[in-house]
Amino acid sequence: xxxxxxxxxxxxxxxxxxxxxxxxxxxxxxxxxxxxxxxxxxxxxxxxxxxxxxxxxxxxxxxxxxxxxxxxxxxxxxxxxxxxxxxxxxxxxxxxxxxxxxxxxxxxxxxxxxxxxxxxxxxxxxxxxxxxxxxxxxxxxxxxxxxxxxxxxxxxxxxxxxxxxxxxxxxxxxxxxxxxxxxxxxxxxxxxxxxxxxxxxxxxxxxxxxxxxxxxxxxxxxxxxxxxxxxxxxxxxxxxxxxxxxxxxxxxxxxxxxxxxxxxxxxxxxxxxxxxxxxxxxxxxxxxxxxxxxxxxxxxxxxxxxxxxxxxxxxxxxxxxxxxxxxxxxxxxxxxxxxxxxxxxxxxxxxxxxxxxxxxxxxxxxxxxxxxxxxxxxxxxxxxxxxxxxxxxxxxxxxxxxxxxxxxxxxxxxxxxxxxxxxxxxxxxxxxxxxxxxxxxxxxxxxxxxxxxxxxxxxxxxxxx
Numbered sequence: 001x002x003x004x005x006x007x008x009x010x011x012x013x014x015x016x017x018x019x020x021x022x023x024x025x026x027x028x029x030x031x032x033x034x035x036x037x038x039x040x041x042x043x044x045x046x047x048x049x050x051x052x053x054x055x056x057x058x059x060x061x062x063x064x065x066x067x068x069x070x071x072x073x074x075x076x077x078x079x080x081x082x083x084x085x086x087x088x089x090x091x092x093x094x095x096x097x098x099x100x101x102x103x104x105x106x107x108x109x110x111x112x113x114x115x116x117x118x119x120x121x122x123x124x125x126x127x128x129x130x131x132x133x134x135x136x137x138x139x140x141x142x143x144x145x146x147x148x149x150x151x152x153x154x155x156x157x158x159x160x161x162x163x164x165x166x167x168x169x170x171x172x173x174x175x176x177x178x179x180x181x182x183x184x185x186x187x188x189x190x191x192x193x194x195x196x197x198x199x200x201x202x203x204x205x206x207x208x209x210x211x212x213x214x215x216x217x218x219x220x221x222x223x224x225x226x227x228x229x230x231x232x233x234x235x236x237x238x239x240x241x242x243x244x245x246x247x248x249x250x251x252x253x254x255x256x257x258x259x260x261x262x263x264x265x266x267x268x269x270x271x272x273x274x275x276x277x278x279x280x281x282x283x284x285x286x287x288x289x290x291x292x293x294x295x296x297x298x299x300x301x302x303x304x305x306x307x308x309x310x311x312x313x314x315x316x317x318x319x320x321x322x323x324x325x326x327x328x329x330x331x332x333x334x335x336x337x338x339x340x341x342x343x344x345x346x347x348x349x350x351x352x353x354x355x356x357x358x359x360x361x362x363x364x365x366x367x368x369x370x371x372x373x374x375x376x377x378x379x380x381x382x383x384x385x386x387x388x389x390x391x392x393x394x395x396x397x398x399x400x401x402x403x404x405x406x407x408x409x410x411x412x413x414x415x416x417x418x419x420x421x422x423x424x425x426x427x428x429x430x431x432x433x434x435x436x437x438x439x440x441x442x443x444x445x446x447x448x449x450x451x452x453x454x455x456x457x458x459x460x461x462x463x464x465x
Contacts, residue, residue: 032085303332
């Protein structure tokens with residue numbers, strides 16, 4: 001017995017292995033809401049164009065609403081023998097309304113149907129991701145406002161470099177998240193064209209109105225080329241690329257939390273809510289949430305790489321290879337969503353060890369650049385010469401085992417006789433961060449202004465909806 005959906009040409013059932021490799025319902029069942037929405041728009045357009053009757057269109061819409069309710073309530077039986085979400089919905093629709101269900105597929109193909117469904121799905125993912133990233137920015141900016149003057153070490157090469165404020169460090173991730181949101185928004189703009197009506201690959205001879213279905217589904221316009229419409233997966237790739245960069249940003253922050261929470265470093269603490277214990281070592285508090293965020297980045301980047309490999313050798317138009325476009329992408333989007341929410345929770349939860357941060361900010365002669373800058377400003381010394389003088393002074397402090405601001409003035413003057421006691425005013429970590437007033441710098445007043453600006457911007461976004 002052949003498949004009743006496409007079996008007119010076939011007289012035998014597919015081999016069991018063929019059925020197993022061909023089936024996609026386990027994955028594309030997640031497109032059920034988008035599939036039903038697109039089918040309702042298609043049926044309404046067919047009726048408006050006089051291709052099917054208004055009565056058939058109403059019955060189709062009512063039946064589709066019933067199916068949506070059944071799925072939502074867990075009463076729908078997905079059948080693997082029907083391959084995919086489209087055939088499962090159409091089969092159930094036929095059970096509900098009879099032969100009129102067969103008219104729904106007029107002037108469309110599963111090729112443009114799945115392309116439409118997946119675009120709607122990815123668009124929904126983008127909107128949800130943008131909201132999650134905005135919430136992440138919100139908590140980062142709120143914590144930055146609280147810690148605009150909390151001094152911590154700034155690092156290059158993971159070595160103490162110059163003092164910064166904790167608020168400044170947090171705001172760096174606000175900026176990263178803003179770029180992430182921009183990339184998702186750009187992907188959404190290019191995504192927002194409708195493939196529906198492209199049919200299998202060549203369009204259709206029926207007098208359809210593709211502008212009508214595009215508008216009904218919230219697309220800006222129909223796609224202009226039917227071959228491209230059914231075979232394009234750029235919208236998935238671009239969204240995965242944005243997701244991969246966002247996941248990489250989260251992973252960088254997660255790595256810092258893993259380092260900072262180590263007792264050897266001790267810059268921040270996480271509560272029980274975002275840590276776990278050990279089955280054998282009762283003293284352990286492991287930053288597992290951060291470690292898992294770090295690891296899930298591989299899942300997101302892997303999905304992007306996997307789909308690029310699937311698409312790279314495909315001639316126009318649709319190929320069955322494209323059935324592999326969904327599982328990796330869906331898993332990647334879910335991994336990113338979970339990671340954003342976990343990082344948002346950890347930022348809200350963490351407690352900076354302010355005293356330890358301040359001590360660490362001064363370790364490694366972190367205010368050496370402030371000394372060099374003082375030599376340039378006060379003694380009009382060329383910076384390169386000031387760099388060398390400062391290097392000699394740091395060597396003296398290192399030999400004596402003391403911080404720069406504790407080195408006797410006589411030792412400073414041995415390296416440069418014109419140095420006065422005034423220099424001691426710039427060598428503390430508090431003075432260092434306070435002096436970094438250039439735009440984008442770590443000065444507490446800068447951080448306060450930037451945090452407030454971000455909170456105001458995010459509030460405006462919320463009001464605009």
